[in-house]
Amino acid sequence: MTASPILQQPAIDSRLSGQALLYQFSNTMFSTIRLNKLTHLILTALTAPSSKLFERSILFLCNDKSEVLQGMLGVTRQTSSEGLLIIGDQNALGSRWDISEELVAKQRSDEFSALVRRSRIEINSGCPLVRQVVTERTLSHIECSICNNCKTCCFIRQICCNSFAAVPLTARDKTIGMIVVDNPESGRPITQDELYFLQLLANQAGMAIENSILYNKVEDANTNLREARERLLHGEKLAAIGEMAANLAHELKNPLITIGGFAGRLLKSLPEETREHHYADTIAAEVKRLDRMIADILGFSRKPTICFSKCDLTEVVQSSIACCTTALEDSGVTLTTSIADGPWLLHGDAYQLKQVFLNLILNACDAMSGGGQLSISIRKSSPKDNSAIVEIKDTGKGIPKDVLPRIFSPFFTTKQHGTGLGLAIANRIAINHYGSIEAENCEDGASFKVRLPLAALD
Ligand SMILES: Nc1ncnc2c1ncn2[C@@H]1O[C@H](COP(=O)(O)OP(=O)(O)OP(=O)(O)O)[C@@H](O)[C@H]1O
Numbered sequence: 001m002t003a004s005p006i007l008q009q010p011a012i013d014s015r016l017s018g019q020a021l022l023y024q025f026s027n028t029m030f031s032t033i034r035l036n037k038l039t040h041l042i043l044t045a046l047t048a049p050s051s052k053l054f055e056r057s058i059l060f061l062c063n064d065k066s067e068v069l070q071g072m073l074g075v076t077r078q079t080s081s082e083g084l085l086i087i088g089d090q091n092a093l094g095s096r097w098d099i100s101e102e103l104v105a106k107q108r109s110d111e112f113s114a115l116v117r118r119s120r121i122e123i124n125s126g127c128p129l130v131r132q133v134v135t136e137r138t139l140s141h142i143e144c145s146i147c148n149n150c151k152t153c154c155f156i157r158q159i160c161c162n163s164f165a166a167v168p169l170t171a172r173d174k175t176i177g178m179i180v181v182d183n184p185e186s187g188r189p190i191t192q193d194e195l196y197f198l199q200l201l202a203n204q205a206g207m208a209i210e211n212s213i214l215y216n217k218v219e220d221a222n223t224n225l226r227e228a229r230e231r232l233l234h235g236e237k238l239a240a241i242g243e244m245a246a247n248l249a250h251e252l253k254n255p256l257i258t259i260g261g262f263a264g265r266l267l268k269s270l271p272e273e274t275r276e277h278h279y280a281d282t283i284a285a286e287v288k289r290l291d292r293m294i295a296d297i298l299g300f301s302r303k304p305t306i307c308f309s310k311c312d313l314t315e316v317v318q319s320s321i322a323c324c325t326t327a328l329e330d331s332g333v334t335l336t337t338s339i340a341d342g343p344w345l346l347h348g349d350a351y352q353l354k355q356v357f358l359n360l361i362l363n364a365c366d367a368m369s370g371g372g373q374l375s376i377s378i379r380k381s382s383p384k385d386n387s388a389i390v391e392i393k394d395t396g397k398g399i400p401k402d403v404l405p406r407i408f409s410p411f412f413t414t415k416q417h418g419t420g421l422g423l424a425i426a427n428r429i430a431i432n433h434y435g436s437i438e439a440e441n442c443e444d445g446a447s448f449k450v451r452l453p454l455a456a457l458d
C-alpha cells in the first residue's frame with residue numbers, strides 16, 4: 001500500500017539549484033530558536049510560491065507520553081503566498097527567509113491549520129503508513145489511494161489529496177515528528193527530485209526542531225529555578241525577620257511585666273473617677289494588649305509541638321465559639337451554626353485547632369464591628385475525600401482584591417492594632433494537620449474554609 005521510493009539523486013542542474021535552496025532553508029532554520037516561529041518558517045518555505053515545491057504542508061509532532069502524533073500546524077499556498085521575506089541578497093548563498101508576526105497569527109487561525117491541530121494519530125494503531133514513517137523512519141510516497149479500513153489512513157485521506165508524501169523528522173536517532181506535503185489545487189504529482197529535496201530538508205528540520213524543544217525545556221527549567229530561588233530568599237528573609245521579632249519580643253517581655261505590675265498597684269491605690277486612675281487603667285490595658293502581641297510573636301517563631309490525639313471537631317468549634325461570646329456581643333454579631341450529621345472525629349491537637357477557629361471568628365467580628373451575621377458550618381468536603389470543611393462566613397466588609405493574596409503572610413495586617421499573625425498561625429496549624437485554609441469573598445462578606453482530614457472510621 002505505501003511506497004518507500006529509492007530516491008535517485010537529481011540531475012546536476014537541478015541538484016545545484018536544489019542545493020542553493022537547501023542552503024537557504026538551512027540558514028532560515030538556524031535563524032531562530034523559538035519553536036513556534038521555526039515551525040511556521042519551515043512549512044511556509046515548503047509551500048511558498050517562490051520555492052516552487054508543494055501546495056500544502058502539515059506538521060505532526062510525537063508525544064512520547066501519549067504515543068500519538070499530534071497535529072501542530074498546516075500551511076497552504078494561500079497562507080504562505082504573502083509575507084515570506086528574503087533577508088540578504090536573494091541570489092547570494094547567505095540569504096534566508098523570515099516571516100512577520102502577522103503572518104504567523106494568520107496561519108495559526110486559518111481553518112486548515114485548526115483542523116490539523118485537532119488531529120491526533122495513534123502511533124501504535126498498526127497503520128502501515130505510520131509504521132513506515134515513524135517506526136522505520138523512511139519517507140512514504142502515496143500515489144493513488146491508501147487503505148480503506150484503517151482509521152489513520154481515513155483521517156489522512158480526509159485532509160490530504162490522493163498523492164502525498166510523508167517524511168519523518170528525526171533527531172538523535174529518534175523520530176520526533178512527521179511532515180506531510182501534497183498538491184491539492186493542481187493535483188500535480190510529486191516528483192522524485194522534490195522527494196529527494198524533502199528528505200534532505202526533513203533531516204535538518206528535525207535537528208532544528210529538537211534543538212528548539214530542548215532550548216524551551218532549558219528555559220522553563222531556568223524559570224522554575226529562578227522562582228524557587230526567589231521563594232527560598234523570601235522564606236529566608238521571613239525567617240530572619242521572625243527571629244529578630246522573636247528576640248525583640250523576648251527582651252520586651254520583662255520590662256512589660258514590671259510596667260504592668262506597677263500600673264496594677266497604682267490602679268488599686270488611686271481613687272476611682274480620678275484622672276490618674278484613668279491613666280493607670282489605660283497603661284494596664286495597653287500592657288495587656290502588648291503582652292498578647294508578644295505571646296503571638298513568640299508563639300509564631302517557636303517550632304510548635306503538636307500533641308495529636310483523637311478529638312471531636314464539633315466540640316473544638318463549639319468551645320472556640322464559647323470563648324468568643326463577649327467579642328460577638330460587643331460587635332453586635334448574631335451567630336448561626338449548621339452542623340451536618342457526623343461523626344466528625346479527627347487526629348489532631350484540640351488546643352491548636354481551637355486557635356484556628358478563634359482567630360477566624362475574631363477576624364470576622366473585627367470585619368463586622370457595626371454588627372452582622374456570622375455563619376459557621378461543618379460539612380463533608382466531597383464524597384470521595386474523607387475531610388471536613390468548617391466554613392466561617394461573615395457579612396462584613398469583605399477582603400479587598402489587592403489584600404487577598406497577602407492575608408496569610410506573617411505580620412501582614414490592615415488593622416491599627418493587629419500583629420498580622422492570626423491567619424499565618426491558623427494556616428500553619430491547618431497545614432501541620434495536613435489540611436488547608438481557603439479565603440474568598442462571598443456575596444456580602446468574607447468566607448474562610450478550613451479543610452481537615454477526618455480520622456478513618458474503625
Ligand atoms: N473576615 C475578614 N474580613 C475581612 N478581612 C479580613 C478577614 N479576616 C482577615 N482579614 C484581613 O486579613 C488581615 C490579616 O489577618 P490576621 O488575622 O492575620 O491579622 P490581624 O487580624 O490583622 O491581626 P491579629 O494578629 O491581631 O490577628 C487582616 O488585617 C484583614 O485585613
Ligand SMILES: [Mg+2]
Pocket residue numbers: 359362363418421422423
Ligand atoms: Mg486576626
